[in-house]
Amino acid sequence: MNGFIPEMLPKTWLGRIILCYFIVCFAMVTVPGLYFANQIHPYVGGVPFLLFWCVLWSIPLTTLGLLIFYFLEEGEEGEK
Amino acid sequence: MSWIPVVFIFGWLALSFIVGVAVAKRKIDASQVMEEWYVSGRSLGIIVLWFMLAANWLSAFSFLGGPGWAFSRGAPTFYIIVYCAMYPIFYYAVMPKVWKLGKRHGFVTQLDLFADRYRSSAICLLVALVSYVVIIPYIGLQMMGIGYLFKVATGGAIEFKIGALIAFGIIAAYVYTSGLRGVGWVNLLQGIMMFLAAILATWYIVATRFGGLQQMFIEIEKIKPVALTLPGMGKGMGIGMFATSVLLSAFGGAMWPHMFQAYYGAKSVKVTKLVTALMPISAILNLSVTLLGLAGIVLVSKAIKPDEILIEILREYAPVWLLGVLCAGGLAAAVSTGASLVHNLGSIAGRNLYQAFLRPQASQQEVNRVARWTVLAVTILSYLFALSSPHTLVWILLMGYGGISQFLSVAIGALFWPRATKAGALSGLLVGIAITGLFTFSPAPLNHPLGLHAGFWGLIGNFLVFYLVSKATRPDPDEILERYYQRA
Numbered sequence: 001m002n003g004f005i006p007e008m009l010p011k012t013w014l015g016r017i018i019l020c021y022f023i024v025c026f027a028m029v030t031v032p033g034l035y036f037a038n039q040i041h042p043y044v045g046g047v048p049f050l051l052f053w054c055v056l057w058s059i060p061l062t063t064l065g066l067l068i069f070y071f072l073e074e075g076e077e078g079e080k
Numbered sequence: 081m082s083w084i085p086v087v088f089i090f091g092w093l094a095l096s097f098i099v100g101v102a103v104a105k106r107k108i109d110a111s112q113v114m115e116e117w118y119v120s121g122r123s124l125g126i127i128v129l130w131f132m133l134a135a136n137w138l139s140a141f142s143f144l145g146g147p148g149w150a151f152s153r154g155a156p157t158f159y160i161i162v163y164c165a166m167y168p169i170f171y172y173a174v175m176p177k178v179w180k181l182g183k184r185h186g187f188v189t190q191l192d193l194f195a196d197r198y199r200s201s202a203i204c205l206l207v208a209l210v211s212y213v214v215i216i217p218y219i220g221l222q223m224m225g226i227g228y229l230f231k232v233a234t235g236g237a238i239e240f241k242i243g244a245l246i247a248f249g250i251i252a253a254y255v256y257t258s259g260l261r262g263v264g265w266v267n268l269l270q271g272i273m274m275f276l277a278a279i280l281a282t283w284y285i286v287a288t289r290f291g292g293l294q295q296m297f298i299e300i301e302k303i304k305p306v307a308l309t310l311p312g313m314g315k316g317m318g319i320g321m322f323a324t325s326v327l328l329s330a331f332g333g334a335m336w337p338h339m340f341q342a343y344y345g346a347k348s349v350k351v352t353k354l355v356t357a358l359m360p361i362s363a364i365l366n367l368s369v370t371l372l373g374l375a376g377i378v379l380v381s382k383a384i385k386p387d388e389i390l391i392e393i394l395r396e397y398a399p400v401w402l403l404g405v406l407c408a409g410g411l412a413a414a415v416s417t418g419a420s421l422v423h424n425l426g427s428i429a430g431r432n433l434y435q436a437f438l439r440p441q442a443s444q445q446e447v448n449r450v451a452r453w454t455v456l457a458v459t460i461l462s463y464l465f466a467l468s469s470p471h472t473l474v475w476i477l478l479m480g481y482g483g484i485s486q487f488l489s490v491a492i493g494a495l496f497w498p499r500a501t502k503a504g505a506l507s508g509l510l511v512g513i514a515i516t517g518l519f520t521f522s523p524a525p526l527n528h529p530l531g532l533h534a535g536f537w538g539l540i541g542n543f544l545v546f547y548l549v550s551k552a553t554r555p556d557p558d559e560i561l562e563r564y565y566q567r568a
Contacts, residue, residue: 003498003558003561003567003568004498004561004562004565004566004567004568005498005565005566005567005568006496006497006498006499006565007177007495007496007565007566008492008496008497022169025166025169026166026169026326026327029162029166029326030322030323030326030327031319031320031323034310034319034322034323035319038309038310038319039309040301040305040308040309043294043297045293046292046293046294046297047293047294047297048297048301048308048309050155050158050308050309050310051155051158051308054158054161054162055161055367057162058161058162058164058165058166058360058363059161059165059360059361059363059364059367062165062166062168062169062360063165063357063358063360063361065169066168066169066172066356066357066358066360067357067358069172069357070172070353070354070357073353074350074353
């Protein structure tokens with residue numbers, strides 16, 4: 001490749017695992033996740049299931065994933 | 081008319097003005113003039129940057145239009161919550177590298193990056209043109225939001241056009257004086273006000289009118305169960321459209337030039353990463369106002385414009401001070417986004433048009449002067465747009481948002497793909513914009529074909545052409561590529 005390395009995909013196992021995790025997050029709030037979650041019942045946390053599902057995967061689980069990735073990356077860089 | 085909301089609005093604007101002007105650095109080294117005004121001397125820490133990005137992202141549309149959608153369409157609005165929490169994933173992959181390149185090569189705008197990587201005047205002019213065509217109407221929409229809030233808060237005593245003029249006069253003054261530093265610190269204030277207003281108003285209405293979230297949704301389910309699942313009410317939104325809208329907004333919408341510029345202002349790469357990791361939390365604001373919009377399905381039975389639902393609920397069911405807080409929150413949403421946008425267009429004019437094409441030997445002071453005067457010119461132009469033709473604004477914005485999304489291929493190529501060439505980037509961009517325009521404004525069956533977003537089709541065409549043309553053309557010289565990528 002032209003003497004230079006494309007950087008579109010993560011090079012480490014950690015990066016690949018995290019990438020898969022985020023793909024799952026996206027899939028859960030788009031396709032196919034919404035085909036399963038597009039319903040009112042059961043109510044969870046006082047809200048209809050679809051809203052609960054969208055909020056769960058997008059706000060807490062995305063933040064958690066990004067924070068874990070951040071701290072693992074920082075840890076790795078600290079070791080280097 | 082109660083004076084409390086008026087006091088809130090004017091008090092808030094006065095505070096914004098004082099903070100925005102006061103944070104300007106008085107003594108700046110001549111060699112630092114541009115970095116200071118454009119990117120705050122690359123000095124922003126975690127808190128200021130987080131609030132600045134959140135406030136930039138959450139516009140008057142999020143604050144007033146989002147609940148309007150929830151009220152009139154129901155569940156399709158959830159896509160706004162989702163994409164507002166999802167775009168940071170993409171930013172986490174992109175922005176640390178954007179920041180590093182900016183620091184290393186002195187970039188202060190998104191276009192600096194594209195111009196340096198592709199060395200193409202045509203790409204620069206096209207990206208600048210699309211930015212202006214999209215952003216001026218977008219600023220106009222913020223002005224319309226402000227004008228509307230003034231009208232509501234004063235019971236019509238201050239007209240739309242006067243309210244918008246006052247607020248944007250203040251914005252232009254502090255952006256002119258303090259650049260990104262002023263935008264950052266004022267957005268910190270605006271962000272706090274937006275969150276406070278949205279969460280407080282939602283808590284108050286849900287607790288006092290329904291006694292809890294579950295009771296609220298049970299009542300909505302009794303009246304309009306269709307509002308709680310896709311495709312929702314009215315025009316509706318199927319799962320395909322929902323999914324492609326999320327993808328387009330989270331990836332393509334992330335290409336807004338003022339967001340890139342805000343990231344250049346970060347103090348370190350660590351700050352860019354941590355801020356981005358915490359950014360999905362900002363979608364709590366979208367969630368709050370969406371809940372209020374849904375509450376309107378039960379609380380408001382008379383015919384109103386959907387965008388007025390938030391104000392209508394608060395006017396009917398909340399104390400007047402809370403309406404004042406909410407108006408200040410709405411104002412904060414519009415002011416913060418508007419300030420960043422006018423600053424960005426000023427920056428493009430000074431750096432990427434004046435210095436790049438007209439006077440390459442211009443001093444930093446001269447470039448800054450052009451940027452600052454452009455801030456004033458853009459403010460006036462947007463104001464005239466807002467007054468003259470609100471419908472045209474929405475039309476241009478619909479088209480333009482798809483246009484901004486098409487920068488995605490150019491950015492990904494510049495950051496991650498050594499084989500990207502200027503011919504590939506330019507042709508991909510042109511094809512993407514053309515497809516998006518065609519599928520946005522054509523009648524059925526070409527309008528959003530197969531129920532998927534027009535911009536999504538544009539991106540498919542864009543990336544395909546970008547890839548094929550880049551592969552078919554000669555790779556860029558090594559001396560450019562080694563500024564961006566590691567050698568094998």
